Amino acid sequence: MKKKNKKKILNCLLVSCIFSLIMITANIGAYAKEINYKNIDLVILFNDNNIDENVKDIIVNSGGKVIDEYPELGGIEVECTSALIPKIKAEDSVQSLSPNHVIKISDEKSEDFVEVKDAFNTSIADLYENYQWNIKRVTNNGKSYSLESGNHNVVIGIIDSGIDQTHPDLVNNFLGGKNLVPAGFQGDLSEFGDLNDVTDRLGHGTNVAGIIAANGRTKGIAPNIGIKSYRIFNKGGETTASICSSAIIAATKDGVKVINLSLGVYELKGKCYWVDPNTGIENYIGDDMAEYSLYKRAIKYAIENGVTVVSAAGNEGQDCSNKKELTSYLNYLYGDYGFKYVGLTYEVPGTIKGVITVSSTNRNDTLSSYSNYGEDFIDISAPGGDLSDTATIDDLCLTTAINSQYSFSAGTSIAAPEVSAIAALIISKNGCLTPKEVAKKIYKTADKISGINSSQYYGAGICNAYKALQ
Template identity: 60%
Template sequence: MCKIIKEERYIYEKRKKCFFCSTLLVIFMVSILFTGTTVKAVTANPEDNINLVVLFNDNTIDTKVEDFIIESGGKIVSNLSKVGGLEVKCKSALIPKIQAYDTVKSLAPNHNIKLPKEKTIEFKNYGKRKITANSANNNQPGDLYNLYQWDIKKVTNDGKSFEICTGNHDVVIAIVDSGIKKDHPDLEKNFMGGKNFVSKDFNGDETETGDVDDINDRLGHGTYVAGNIAANGRTKGVAPNIGFKSYRIFNSKGDTNATIVSSAIIEATDDGAKVINLSMSGYDLKGKCYWTDPKTGIKHSLGDDMAEYELYKRAIKYAIKHNVTVVTAAGNDGVDCHNAKKITEFLNTQNGDEGFKYEGLAYEIPGNIKGVINVSATGTTDEIAKYSNYGDKFIDVTAPGGDSSKTGTINDMCLSTAINDSGYMFGEGTSIAAPKVSAIVGLLLCENHSFTPKEIVKIIYKTSEKLDDNKSKEYYGAGLANAYEALAKYK
């Protein structure tokens, strides 16, 4: 369900050797940046229950199907009643029987999304090498913003947008991610609560208790994303006084799945969030999916399209229908996401050893879903970052995400809040670009609560800075998003 947390060209080439061993979701751990997700098919052990997404023809769940699954020894893990979906654990023998119900549109394995390790620079370690003791430890408001946050300065016109609007707590941005360090001094004033969606012992993680209030960030990515939006201390976000909530979807091992992500989107919408930030990226199929049971050799058709893809679409459509603007990261594989056939080849290569076969066209998600604002990443020179995904009619706008491929230094990376001892970290990725756009959306809504998602998109388009004479829309979409221009013209 997770579409999905989307680095550099050398990373892309490394992945390419195993033919895109990962779909991406940019995630940070204390000193490690995660910018790709490995989406592995559910292990098809015939003696175990298989985890499935079951999607119905409309947004109404057929209770007869629920009853049948339970009576046949299966289990209903999640009920997404508002979008007509179920997460089910059952024996593979039930697959054709579930499909036989006329009310079932499709079903598919609920793929696990795993986060591989990627590159960052730890602020504390860098400070010991390069920063003087006074500059690294003076702990003055805005000192790190002044020294390092070129990306925030670029989006805000060197802080000029702060003179118009810095946000308020009447507008809440939902950060669907790895949780939050809620007592971080740069974030605590704008933190407004949240919820955990990771179930007890999820994917064998015994540290997970299933406590809905446990939104503590084990990985660091959610905290990093929040800083780009709402930091107000030594670092600054694009909207330093806006409210945000945290919806945790990853366990301590960096695992999640589509039903968890979709549930979080729906919950954030029902909680009254006006913006949802999805700093994640993955790939999914619109076509036919087959699974061959390794024990029996029987080939199962799992439907005409991937239920996960449709579930994502329904969850995002639900949010937009309720006047919520959804912002997504384009992903960090350096892939032309307009080429759907290549992505299908990737899925077959990645999941073929699990007995899965895909036919049709595959797409990056959630960025490909209609209605979202999909964001690519640029570096200090406003050129597309080497790691950033791109594609004709795929990218809506771009924003600074950092790109150290040219110099390899922190001068081309982005500083934000972290869960490590220093509280800060340098990194790069499209998941760093997307929250800057989410913050701009939030600021616009603070100025005018009546803006609809469609109106917001038009404003972002019209006020973005045109790059490369507007000739490279496959990289930049409408251009470089700018908070000052948006607020100055539409406050």
């Protein structure tokens, strides 16, 4: 890997979360778990997906507390002293445990949309005609709309930062959703735990929704499909693996047919140690990180219930098949917080079996300068724009933004929802297909990209809604 690219990755990598748009800055301390000097927040997973009540009693009787339970996943989230870790691990019912890291969004690169001409032109699809090259690329200049544009019997669950529910391009396709951010999360007093509060504080979820289902001045790939929002980030851009996994469960129970995850995390599968700042004692936490397993169980639950899961690949220009190098980044970012990792690190959910992982391409149908890649990691690619040194506003992708506005963005976060929309259109047209059958159709009808080792960058090729629907 070139030295310039390594430096870029070092500055931009968020080990616990890559919120999949190009990053501007990276403050290492902002992305790590803020260690409580008395207690540690843990995720505990049990064997055979059965929560052990005895373990809960051990924690509570020792002065700790059970924060949440995930019966579908056989896991719990708890807060307790680090001294209790060996006792928890000694229970035969415990498969694994892990610190429940706080995931924080980095600053994102996007440009406000400012109209130069016809500022008061609000005709249908005028912005689509003038600016949305990526949507035209995927739909063959809108030809796919005549084959299938979606319906509200098929719903895409957008697990993200929420949505602008009143945006004129989205309002007709918005079918509700759920807020998974708990009351007072991370000291955010604006969070009341209101299950219906899916208002987008950050803009990213609204960007994603527009790529999927906009139907107004802008158009999405599936302009008549139903969308539901599952908000997992507070106004500070913070969440956890347990919140994200619970959102996957909630969306599946609500009957969505497709889940879009325009986010990603790096999770260890190996040995994790944590030094208690009070005692200086190094605690061996486990051989299998529970956060990784939590995502894996949640996605398996979704797929087994007929839900197609699509994920963005991430934007560090990183070869995600190099799992040892990813582990070194874990140690770099979390070493100052007492953590030490030994083993292999995986991009999640992209490496989880059954997930459709999407890389990003530019206007020239080549890999975007920021896109992650990797053999046996990338399944498909889609146009997500570019932000190279020579890129202009024309290389970005126009989509919906909060406050009923529009913005230009670029990232695998833009590419992934294009594939999610195609998956939903395939189901709309062909009926109830399995996730495996949906994925196979997307791969088979992709525009093939020639070249040596092209599959590590593009997977099966660039997705094509028109071909997938023929």
